[in-house]
Amino acid sequence: MSDSEHRNKKGGNEDEIASKLISVAYKRFYVDVKQNTRGRFIKIAEMGANHKSRVVLSMSAASALVDKLEGYLSFHDTTPEDPKREETTDLMSDILNFETRRYYLDLKENSRGRFLRLAQTSSLPRPSRSQVAIPMVGLKEIKECIADFISKFGEGYMDSNSDLMDAMTLKSELGKTFYFDANQNDRGSFLRVSEVKSASGFRTSITIPASSLTAFRKVLTEAIEKLNIDKTDVEA
Known part of the structure; x- marks a missing residue:
């Protein structure tokens, strides 16, 4: 695992503030803090053998995600896995709503173990969907990385969620x-x-x-x- 911070590296119209690589099994995840004219945000990118996918979160959305992930980790720690499970089964689900983006959290389990599927949908500028699948063995490290980045770089970039009730x-x-x-x-x-x-x-x-x-x-x-x-x- 490598870690690089305060690089201020420009990519297109984005400034990279910090980045961390987290290796989980056969996957690599990059957690990046970036900034553009609309504000500062966190990007989670999954790098597999033949694919790359990512989700983008505002600082407020990332903070809400960290809170939710604590519950998923607690559930995992207190609920034994089923090694005989063959079909993929849903264990927990949540939705987060922030402006034009929605985030779906689905904790799943199959014969290979448990993983969290984090999917992002956006209505603007056009309908789109992207997702990452995080094995449970790496979820705590990713959560702690996001929380650390929010603590270091989130001040002044937090806004209120517009949810009116829990999903x-x-x-x-x-x-x-x-x-x-x-x-x-x-x-x-x-x-x-x-x-x-x-x-x-x-x-x-x-x-x-x-x-x-x-x-x-x-x-x-x-x-x-x-x-x-x-x-x-x-x-x-």
């Missing part, structure tokens, strides 16, 4: 998970409902303005009545 999760028996999270932008408050297919990880979502939620609930209630869904089915 809620609903799992169905059909291999799907639904996420509900409220947020706001310059056009007002809204609720985003995301559907995630466990097998493929494919995600789709709809956005409902807060002003339409009451009417939306009314339509759902009518649909439940017309489909003859009794109270037991709804609670299940």
Whole structure:
């Protein structure tokens, strides 16, 4: 593992403030602090044998990620792994929302062990998705590196999260998970409902303005009545 800080190396329109290489099994992860005209941010890049992927976090998003990772590490330390597990299984999930970016945290386990998939989606300038997969054996070191960089370089670059409530999760028996999270932008408050297919990880979502939620609930209630869904089915 190598570590280089305070390099102020320019790459395109970005200044590199600090960088650290963390080797985990057959993968290499670079955690970088960079700065451009929009502010200072942290980039996590995964370098595999035949691919490179990355996620970008504002200092505030990185701070929220560190808080979440503490819970994942605690879960891992107190919950034994299943060495006989064959299919990839979801163990924990979270969503973080910051302006035009959303971050999906999914702790998974398969026959090769546990890993955290951190995915980033962005709506601007065009819809995009990127992700990194971090083996649990390296997650603590990456978390501590991010926390250290925030402590050293985050002052003056933190902003408030625009979340209005903690994300809620609903799992169905059909291999799907639904996420509900409220947020706001310059056009007002809204609720985003995301559907995630466990097998493929494919995600789709709809956005409902807060002003339409009451009417939306009314339509759902009518649909439940017309489909003859009794109270037991709804609670299940």
